[in-house]
Amino acid sequence: MVIPQTHRAVFALAMVLKTIHAIDNGLALTPQMGWNTWNTFACNINEDTILGAAKALKKLKLDEYGYHYVVMDDCWSLHQRNATGYLQYDPVKFPKGIKHLADEIHAMGLGFGMYSSAGKYTCGRYPGSLAFEEKDADLFAEWEVDYLKYDNCFNDGQSGTPLISFERYEVMSKALNRTGRPILYSMCNWGEDSPWDWAPTIANSWRMSGDIINVFDRYDDRCPCEDYICRLPGxxxxxxxxxxxxxxxxxxxxxxAWNDLDMLEVGNENLDYEEQKLHFTIWAMVKSPLIMGHDITHTSDQALEILTNKDIIDLSQGKWGIGYRSYKKTNSQLWLQDATDNSGNMVIALINNGEKDDEFTIGFEDIFLDEWERRKAGYKVKDLWTKDDLGVIEKKIKIKVKRHGIFVGR
Amino acid sequence: MVIPQTHRAVFALAMVLKTIHAIDNGLALTPQMGWNTWNTFACNINEDTILGAAKALKKLKLDEYGYHYVVMDDCWSLHQRNATGYLQYDPVKFPKGIKHLADEIHAMGLGFGMYSSAGKYTCGRYPGSLAFEEKDADLFAEWEVDYLKYDNCFNDGQSGTPLISFERYEVMSKALNRTGRPILYSMCNWGEDSPWDWAPTIANSWRMSGDIINVFDRYDDRCPCEDYICRLPGxxxxxxxxxxxxxxxxxxxxxxAWNDLDMLEVGNENLDYEEQKLHFTIWAMVKSPLIMGHDITHTSDQALEILTNKDIIDLSQGKWGIGYRSYKKTNSQLWLQDATDNSGNMVIALINNGEKDDEFTIGFEDIFLDEWERRKAGYKVKDLWTKDDLGVIEKKIKIKVKRHGIFVGR
Amino acid sequence: MVIPQTHRAVFALAMVLKTIHAIDNGLALTPQMGWNTWNTFACNINEDTILGAAKALKKLKLDEYGYHYVVMDDCWSLHQRNATGYLQYDPVKFPKGIKHLADEIHAMGLGFGMYSSAGKYTCGRYPGSLAFEEKDADLFAEWEVDYLKYDNCFNDGQSGTPLISFERYEVMSKALNRTGRPILYSMCNWGEDSPWDWAPTIANSWRMSGDIINVFDRYDDRCPCEDYICRLPGxxxxxxxxxxxxxxxxxxxxxxAWNDLDMLEVGNENLDYEEQKLHFTIWAMVKSPLIMGHDITHTSDQALEILTNKDIIDLSQGKWGIGYRSYKKTNSQLWLQDATDNSGNMVIALINNGEKDDEFTIGFEDIFLDEWERRKAGYKVKDLWTKDDLGVIEKKIKIKVKRHGIFVGR
Amino acid sequence: MVIPQTHRAVFALAMVLKTIHAIDNGLALTPQMGWNTWNTFACNINEDTILGAAKALKKLKLDEYGYHYVVMDDCWSLHQRNATGYLQYDPVKFPKGIKHLADEIHAMGLGFGMYSSAGKYTCGRYPGSLAFEEKDADLFAEWEVDYLKYDNCFNDGQSGTPLISFERYEVMSKALNRTGRPILYSMCNWGEDSPWDWAPTIANSWRMSGDIINVFDRYDDRCPCEDYICRLPGxxxxxxxxxxxxxxxxxxxxxxAWNDLDMLEVGNENLDYEEQKLHFTIWAMVKSPLIMGHDITHTSDQALEILTNKDIIDLSQGKWGIGYRSYKKTNSQLWLQDATDNSGNMVIALINNGEKDDEFTIGFEDIFLDEWERRKAGYKVKDLWTKDDLGVIEKKIKIKVKRHGIFVGR
Structure with missing residues (x-):
């Protein structure tokens, strides 16, 4: 059977999603969802803060929308390994131990995430896992950990070429596999050495940039790169x-095997409603992990509305390819996402990153980039945020988008 | 005997073409020509599709113009190697086996091309040849394969410096040589790590960029580089x-040892007549392999006219040096190609990549770049597409070129 | 206890400063201060010049402001090692030996700094320490050296990737530690291979650029990079x-573990009063080592005033985080520095690098970058150079700054 | 004794020139001068062409001006090594052998230069020295070779980081030293991997760019880099x-240990008189080797005048530091060169690379860059091409320079 030229791209992607997974732990077949301690608590974590967050997640029924993992970030251990070289949890913060914490979280039907670093120290300068990978993976498996966020600080110069970084992160990948327990492996090397090229065979996701901040769009010297190739992610x-x-x-x-755009800033100050919707939509479309970072015990109604938009979550977890950008102009960007169910459906998202509300016209030549035939048809469009039906459009689509806002139509 | 200064460049090239070939398989002394399955069929290949294409190629007499190889791309194998570590063809797609397919193609007087990847998986996530090079080369030789396209996906971080990439691709080069069967070795590492510097001693051709699409000129984020040094070919x-x-x-x-600009898009939708001629001409002038990618069983008359222009094919297969660019302006580019038969002949090609038909004047100072004496003479010019004789020109040449078109004079 | 979102950044930094030090020699907990021979004497050093400088430092009471180390730079040795491979001091320059010199400096209550290079030769082409690290560290410890400046010349190609540079500099780090004597380790590899990524676990400071010159702002081909990633620091x-x-x-x-912006040019010709204050302020704010380089025996009153401004020195040695830049405009830059004592105090510094005196308005949105709540309050401001009290400001601050000058308010 | 701040730069350089040489063969204490076969003869060399050139060099008395080496470039050997792995000269081109040729050249009081490549093949695809360094060095010493130009073609991926390139070129350096014969080692790796950082300890000179052509100023795709960091020197x-x-x-x-800007194009067509003087002057000022490349048997009077200007040659061979550029403007550049004899003399060279004759004013602030005191004095100036005395100048100098010309004053 001949596949028509016009469906080539869609076909290729659909095929890929059905076949084997490069890292054979069977996890993250759709991007992982959950919550992480760092952006709210930084080092100030303990059993109560974490269980409190897990309970809030349950109470808000966020687990029913897919938010599954409660990830404990840096600063959970003592500053020294024990006599036999194992990490030790901080008994002041965790009087009943980490295993107990995992049990409690499992009892709620959630997954439990752990943190370490592929370096001599973690970023908070606790002991890192470099040269201790097997011991640490064994301990995490014994504690029934479901997820590992694995950072990049203090790596003793073991970066700078893809091979050096690959080999460093591969050691932990193998150590996790060897435990026999499926543990989602979330690499956090900030996009250094192009992990998208080599991480797919060893990890479930990889960070592709420096750390996010709750600011919409401002150059900051501490994140000096504008480009995906970056020697100082920051x-x-x-x-x-x-x-x-x-x-x-x-x-x-x-x-x-997903690109990780870092944690969500939905629900944090500094970002307005439009900005938060834009942020959440693109994270979903490019199939980044969706890991909340706000103080979940004080989730606003607005934040909850955004985090539980099923149409948007479907872009991440449903039958859609990975979103890609059609164009980038001074004040706007057009993003596209193809269905993988052979329906021919498509998502279009128009970002208004300008400083005022504006109207935009999108021509079909910017939607069907290399499929001229499809430019001739008409399509029904629905707004995924307002749920409005926009009727049938032909040749082009005209839409109003608020300052720092996004239109998402399907 | 003193070689006049004015002929230095031509002389050096002529000499080079007569001496030894760095990779000693005696193949691709001129750039290889043929057809490949991927752009039309992607993974949806089988014995019938491939033999159908081979028959179409013969019926159109394209082999008489030099199109010799029928190359089977990705997705021909099972997802697992057999118990002794050998690749296995998919018996549903190839009920009579690959050797049978090769025999049929050989019976038509054509060459048969195979595909694998210098990685853990192929790009379609079938088993790759990394760490299995000798077994795979032996199998390909046993199947009487004539050509290997060797891809770059999932290479486990084994890229990033020329030496790492060289060593990875050299293993297959040696394995192929060891079989005793001359197999054209077509490297496909997308120009990563400057293969033009190190591939000439181990391969017959090397891709120098990311994959082509049937679009004339549009920036696409999936092919983000504008430059030959590129960390994300895409x-x-x-x-x-x-x-x-x-x-x-x-x-x-x-x-x-040739630069491979990727497969031809002649005969595919989206490119108009002018664009296809431009595309085919430059591929010939820079001596890229000429591997068709369209649905050959539905070749239009226009596509056939382009693909069988003997004057243009001669630029690829005849006694001409490798084309080079004299200048690049906003809407035009001038390309040159020197004869290697000491005739002093020269090809000039003017690209109009602007958005309207236009007239251009080319001064001799842009044709004879470092040979001032030659600027003083007159030259007869023939248009290689219209076959028009343009008479004798002096000092400059004035020509009209259509939007997205090319003038090629000799 | 929940840390309010608004204090996240300050909190994280405060924590870091209290915990362990990556290089475990307990030194440079605040950036080192002192004086170095090179910029005044180059190779023309001897016991008298160095002791003369040390005495001048004491006489000016600069030690009471924190200037502690007297560092002897290149050219102190003979051109050959001795028969057993040890470095030999030049007996003409140092008739009583280096140990004697160290004793004299210690007797003044000062620290003594030594120089070598992680190369075959030093930059002045005396024997370097590459491959002799243990012998040299032992000798330095025997001489009771307190500080080592370790240069980068003639390194035999052992640079170009972080790992190669890390391993080269790590050898000396271990050799120094092995001696048992705490020796401040001041790396001088000019920012090659991003030492900020890998030096913190092996050194107390690392140079981050090529050598300074006493010029305010002029492009010079000998320092061709404008960026922190640089292949020719110069x-x-x-x-x-x-x-x-x-x-x-x-x-x-x-x-x-500090970024070293190179020696101070305070007190040298070519820089006017405003330029020197600007220079000294930023060095303090970013917590560079403060190593004087002028002819200390001829210190002008103006230079002394600058070098002994306690408010500015406090930015380097006191309870302040590391300064960072809020913005860079054509003629001005705004720098910020957060207190680490939970006082919420902040330093703002406005650089006028334009060619005339000017007035500038700084909005609070450029001061409290990701803490919107703090933009609503009022703050008392004091000028750290004039000591003027500027009263309480709200929303924005308006200030006049001289050409090439700086305003520093707290 | 205190060295005045104003003389620091001059002093440092003077010292350096007096001390040891990094590569201990005692050669090229000033930049080597001579003639090379390639630009005139390319591969068409033989005993007669080379001896003919040597005789012409003697007849023109160029040796009395310092032109000492006659260098035979590529294509002197057979395409195969002999049974014991040694290179063999082409007996048709050299019926009496290479040793005889060297003897003849020595008899004229000249030095004899040889060519090979640090690769599998030479650039002309003859056998290269990679993996045969000791055999080849021994043979060259046996033939009494005085100079080796060592090229970079077909290096099997052994480039891309400084260490890989260093190690490849170091093998030949050691092999040459081991022969006991002083052989000037002229590296030709086209500036790849920053040889200026690592070649000084192993070679007498290193090429710092791709090959020169006899064109004054034109972008050419075959030499695509504008910068000294370049991945495709061309x-x-x-x-x-x-x-x-x-x-x-x-x-x-x-x-x-010198930067080699490639062979001289003085005496070739395409460059006018002004362009040739400019070219020769800068090559001398930056202390590049001065290796002629024109057809020396047909040296014009004009070319001879340029090549034998003693004032200019003195900038290369005399007591002058290495020239550096003060500024680069659209149509002009100012270059400076300090005396190393403590005379305080200085050379200034103003390039007019604009398209018309012009007048330029050079302020003293662009001559005495970091020595403000010297800006106050007056200086006598002499034009090194016209030999005109320009009198005493103060504060600035005003000069007329022809299109593509240079003014050199001292």
């Missing part, structure tokens, strides 16, 4: 900075 | 994007 | 050149 | 292209 990266870096990388992800 | 690279990347690389090719 | 780097390179790097430093 | 590099790349590199050279 932190204080704005939403738009990360979106621009992510645009070329979607092609490298597939089921079980 | 795909959806337009014709002009590839031409611009190729311009500085011609100097690195020689007989038996 | 020398003749102007004050503003180094400031611009340093801006993104502050995030990588912490107690015991 | 050839067809214009005079101005090379000058711009060389500007930051002078700081890396010293006695016995």
């Amino acid at each position: 932190h204080h990266c704005s939403i738009m900075n990360i979106i621009n870096k992510a645009a070329p990388l979607g092609q490298k992800a597939h089921a079980g | 795909h959806h690279c337009s014709i002009m994007n590839i031409i611009n990347k190729a311009a500085p690389l011609g100097q690195k090719a020689h007989a038996g | 020398h003749h780097c102007s004050i503003m050149n180094i400031i611009n390179k340093a801006a993104p790097l502050g995030q990588k430093a912490h107690a015991g | 050839h067809h590099c214009s005079i101005m292209n090379i000058i711009n790349k060389a500007a930051p590199l002078g700081q890396k050279a010293h006695a016995g």
Whole structure:
């Protein structure tokens, strides 16, 4: 059977999503969802803060929308390993131990995530796992950990070429596999050495930039790169900075192996309603893990509305390919996402990153990039945020988008 | 005997083409020509589709113009190697086996091309040849394969410096040589790590960019580089994007070792007549392999006219050096190609990549770049597409070129 | 206890400064201060010049402000090692030996600094320590050296990737530690291979650019890079050149591990009073080592006033985080520095690098970058150079700054 | 004794020139001078052409001006090594052998230069020395070779990081030293991997760009880089292209270890009188080897006048530091060169690379860059091409320079 030229791209992607997963732990077939301690608590974590967050997640029924993992970030251990070289949890913070914490979280039907670093120290300068990978993986498996966020600080110069970074992160990948327990492996090397090229065979996701900050769009010297190739990923990266870096990388992800755009800033101060919707939509479309970072015990109604938009979550977890950008102009960007169910459906998202509300016209030549035949048809469009039906459009579509807002139609 | 200064460049090239070939398999002394399954069929291949294409190629007498190889791309194997570590063809797609397919193709007087990847998996996630090079080369030789396209997906971080990439691709080069069967070795590492510097001693051709798409000239985030040094080659690279990347690389090719600009998009939708002629001409001038990618069983008359222009094919297969660019302006580019038969002949090609038909004047100072004496003479010019005789020109030449078109004079 | 979102950044930094130091020698918990021979004497050093400088430092009571180390730079040795492979001091320059010199300096209550290079030769082409690290460290410890400046010349190609540079500098780090004597380890590899990523676990400070020159702001081919990623660091780097390179790097430093912006040019010709104050302020704010380089025996009153401004020295040695830049405009830059004592105090510094005196308005949105709540309050401001009290400001601050000058308010 | 601040730069350089040479063969204490076969004869060399050139060099008395080496470039050998792995000269081109040729050249009082490549093949695809370094060095010493130009073609991926390139070129350096015969080692790796950083300890000179062409200033795709960091050095590099790349590199050279800007194009067509003087002057000022490349048997009077200007040759061979550029403007560049004899003398050279004759004013602030005191004095100036005395100038100097010309005053 001949596949028509016009469906080539869609076909290729559909096929890929059905076949084997490069890292054979069977996890993250859709991007992982959950919550992480760092952005709210930083080092100030303990059993109560974490269980409190897990309970809030349950109470808000966020687990029913897919938010499954409660991830404990840095600063959970003592500053020294024990006499036999194992990490030790801080008994002041965790009087009943980490295993107990995992049990409690499992009892709620949630997954439990752990943190370490592929370095001599973690970023908070606790002991790192470099040269202790097997011991640490064994301990995490014994504690029934379901997820490992694995950072990049203090790596003793073991970066700078893809092979050096690959080999460093591969050691933990193998150590986790050897335990026999499926543990989602979330690499956090900030996009250094192009992990999208080599992480898919060893990890379920990889960070592709420096750390996010709750700022929409501002250059910050602490996140100096504008490009996905970056020698100083840093932190204080704005939403738009990360979106621009992510645009070329979607092609490298597939089921079980995702680009991670860092945690969500939905529900944090500094970002208005439009900005938060834009942020959440693009994270979903490019199939980044959706890990909340706000103080979940004080989730506003607005934040909850955004985090539980089923149409948007479907872009992440449903039968859609990975979103890609059609164009980037001074004040707007057009993003596209193809269905993988052979329906021919398509999502279009128009970002208004300008400083005022505006109207935009999108021509079909910017939607069907290399499929001229499809430009001739008409399509029904629905707004995925307002749920409005926009009727049938032909040749072009005209829409109003608020300042720092997004239109998402399907 | 003193070689006049004015003929220095031509002389050096002529000499080079007569001497030894760096990779000693005696193949691709001129750039290989043929057809490949991927752009039409992607993974949906089987014995019938491939033999159907081979028969169409014969019926159209394309073999008489030099199109010799029928190359089977990705997705021909099972997802597992057999118990002794050998690749296995998919018996549903190839009920009579690959050897039978090769025999049929050989019976038509054509060459048979195979595909694998220098990685853990192929790009379609079938088993790759990394760490299995000798077994796979032996199997390919046993199947009487004539050509290997060797891809770059899932290479486990074994890229990033020329030496790492060289060593990875050299293993297969040696394995192929060891079989005793001459197998044209077509490297496909998308120009990563400057293969033009190190591939000439181990391969017959090397891709120099990301994958081509049937678009004349449009920036696409999935092919984000504008330059030949590129850390994310990607795909959806337009014709002009590839031409611009190729311009500085011609100097690195020689007989038996060619820059590969990727498959031809002649005969595919989206490109008009002018664009297809431009595309085919430059591919011939820079001595890229000429591998068709359209649905050959539905070749239009227009596509056939282009693919069988003997004057243009002669630029690829005849006594001409490798084309190089004289200048690049906003809406035009001038390309040159020197004869290697000491005739002093020269080809000039003027690209109009602007958005309207236009007239251009080319001064001799842009044709005879470092040979001032030759600027004083007059030359007879023939248009290689219209076959018009343009008479004798002096000092400059004035020509009209259509939007997205090319003038090629000799 | 929940840490309010608004204090996240300050909190994280405060924590870091209290915990362990990556290089475990307990030194440079605040940036080192002192004086170095090179910029005044180059190779023309001897016992008298060095002791003369040490005495001048004491006489000016600079030690009471924190200037502790007297560092002897290149050219102190003979051109050959001795028969057993040890370095030999030049007996003409040091008739009583180096140990005697160290004793004299210790007797003044000062620390004594030594120089060598991680190469075959030093930059002045005396024997370097590459492959002799243990012998040299032992000798330095025997001489009771307190500080080692370790240069990068003639390194036999052992640079170009972080790992190669890390391993080269790590050898000396271990050799120094092995001696049992705490010796401050001051790496001088000019920012090659991103030392901020890998030096913190092995050194107390690392140079982050080429050598400084006493010029405020002039491009010089001998210091060709404008960016912190640089393949030819060179020398003749102007004050503003180094400031611009340093801006993104502050995030990588912490107690015991500092970015070194090179020696101070305070007190040298070519820089006017405003330029010197600007230079000294930023060096203090980004917590560079403060190593004087002028002819200390001829210190002008103006230079002394600058070098002994306690408010500015406090930015380097007191309870302040590492300064970072808020913005860079054509003629001005805004730098910020957060207190680490939970006082919520902040330092703002406005650089006028334009060619005339000017007035500037700084909005609170450029001061409290990701803490919107703090933008609503009022703050008392004091000028750290004039000591003027500027009263309480709200929403914005308006200030006049001289050409090439700086305003520093707290 | 205190060295005045104002003389620091001059002093440092003077010292360097007096001390040891990094590569201990005692050669090239000033930049080597001579003639090379390639640019005139390419592969068409034999005993007669080479001896003919040597005789012409003697007849023109060029040896009395310092032109000492006659260098035989590529294509002197057979295409195969002999049974014991040694290179064999081509007996048709050299019926009496290479040793005889060397003897003849020595008999004229000249030095004899040989060619090979640090690769599998030479650039002309004859056997290269990679993996045969000791055999080849022994043979060259046996033939009494005085000089080796060592090229970079077909290096099997052994480039891309400084260490890989260093190690490859170091093997030959050691092999040459081991022979006991002083052989000037002229590295030709086209500036790949920053040889100025690592070649000074193993070679007497290193090429810093792609190959020169006899064109004053034209972008050519075959020499695509404008910068000294370049991944595709290529050839067809214009005079101005090379000058711009060389500007930051002078700081890396010293006695016995020079940046090589490639062969002279003086005496070739395409360059006018002004362009040739400019070219020769800058090559001398930056202390590049001065290796003629024209057809020396047909040397014009004009070419001879240029090549034998003693004032200019003195800039290369006399007591002068390495030239550096003060500024680069659209149509002009100012170059400076300090005396090393403590005379305080200085050379200033003003390039007019604009398209018309013009008048230029040079302020003293652009001559005495970091020595403000010297700006106050007056200086006598002499034109080194016209020999005119320009009298005493103060504060600034006003001069007329022809299109593509140079003014050199001392």
